[in-house]
Amino acid sequence: xxxxxxxxxxxxxxxxxxxxxxxxxxxxxxxxxxxxxxxxxxxxxxxxxxxxxxxxxxxxxxxxxxxxxxxxxxxxxxxxxxxxxxxxxxxxxxxxxxxxxxxxxxxxxxxxxxxxxxxxxxxxxxxxxxxxxxxxxxxxxxxxxxxxxxxxxxxx
Numbered sequence: 129x130x131x132x133x134x135x136x137x138x139x140x141x142x143x144x145x146x147x148x149x150x151x152x153x154x155x156x157x158x159x160x161x162x163x164x165x166x167x168x169x170x171x172x173x174x175x176x177x178x179x180x181x182x183x184x185x186x187x188x189x190x191x192x193x194x195x196x197x198x199x200x201x202x203x204x205x206x207x208x209x210x211x212x213x214x215x216x217x218x219x220x221x222x223x224x225x226x227x228x229x230x231x232x233x234x235x236x237x238x239x240x241x242x243x244x245x246x247x248x249x250x251x252x253x254x255x256x257x258x259x260x261x262x263x264x265x266x267x268x269x270x271x272x273x274x275x276x277x278x279x280x281x282x283x284x
Contacts, residue, residue: 156242164196164212171195181206181228184218199226210243224249232257238266250279 131139170191171178184200187193190213194200198209202218206228216222221239235251235258238244244264250257251269258269258276269276 153241160196160211167191167195167212186217187215190215201228235269237268241266256280 134142167190181199181201182194184194184202184207194209194214196209196212196214198214200207200209200218200223205219206226207218207223208226209222210224211222214222219225221243224243224245225233225236227233232250232252235253241264244266245251245260247260247263247265249260249265251260252258253269256269256271256278257280258273259279261275261277265275267273267275271278
């Protein structure tokens with residue numbers, strides 16, 4: 129980016145805004161990590177065993193909600209929770225639609241940054257399978273994208 133045309137006070141304001149946003153994101157990430165630990169401790173205390181897939185039911189409270197990476201079935205589709213204590217309904221923000229067999233599905237545009245694709249996640253777009261090269265990836269997979277790498281052709 130070329131900042132040579134901007135006055136110094138505007139550059140300082142931009143830096144302060146960027147630092148504030150970065151601090152907010154780091155706080156949210158740390159909070160989610162702690163929340164995942166607390167949810168697991170709750171499950172351990174109650175003797176709740178992990179399951180591969182479960183049918184989604186509206187939880188009574190946040191600790192009983194799907195946790196980070198839990199897989200649920202809802203309305204004949206399959207989802208992976210992207211956050212701990214996920215009170216959202218699958219299909220909304222906070223879930224990634226997945227295949228039950230673990231193969232990539234068609235790319236779905238994330239609705240917010242925290243729903244972006246994680247590094248290593250795969251998605252299909254235009255019959256091509258791509259792998260995300262960064263976390264929180266909200267960019268459209270294309271052959272020339274610096275954020276996605278084409279990994280194989282797809283039948284989709």
